[in-house]
Amino acid sequence: MTGERLDYVELPTLAAHELTRAFYGKAFGWTFTSYGPDYAAADTGSAELGLNGTPDDALAAPLPVIRSDNLEASFQAVTAAGATIAKPIFAYPGGRRFHFIDPSGSELAVYQPDEPS
Numbered sequence: 001m002t003g004e005r006l007d008y009v010e011l012p013t014l015a016a017h018e019l020t021r022a023f024y025g026k027a028f029g030w031t032f033t034s035y036g037p038d039y040a041a042a043d044t045g046s047a048e049l050g051l052n053g054t055p056d057d058a059l060a061a062p063l064p065v066i067r068s069d070n071l072e073a074s075f076q077a078v079t080a081a082g083a084t085i086a087k088p089i090f091a092y093p094g095g096r097r098f099h100f101i102d103p104s105g106s107e108l109a110v111y112q113p114d115e116p117s
Contacts, residue, residue: 008048008067010049013051020053024051032051050065063108065109065110069112078098087099097110
């Protein structure tokens with residue numbers, strides 16, 4: 001294996017991005033880092049929570065995100081296992097990722113963070 005583990009869940013926040021950040025901050029004490037006007041993330045301990053407020057990008061359901069040490073190997077493994085690729089590998093601030101649809105129709109993502117400078 002290439003070291004994959006589920007460590008991130010991304011929630012859609014189309015209408016209330018700031019309200020959602022405030023809710024999780026008040027309820028659990030989580031502090032969010034902004035990655036532009038429509039995206040923020042909080043490190044909650046063993047997993048991180050992302051809030052995606054980008055209307056064209058956010059899904060209607062939570063997006064489980066799997067961390068990989070080798071994104072290309074993970075892409076090949078997912079493809080070989082029969083997944084449908086929803087979004088091919090793309091870059092974003094902090095790393096690269098791709099999305100796939102599993103056999104039951106759930107969308108997941110796999111990412112590899114940028115190397116620390």
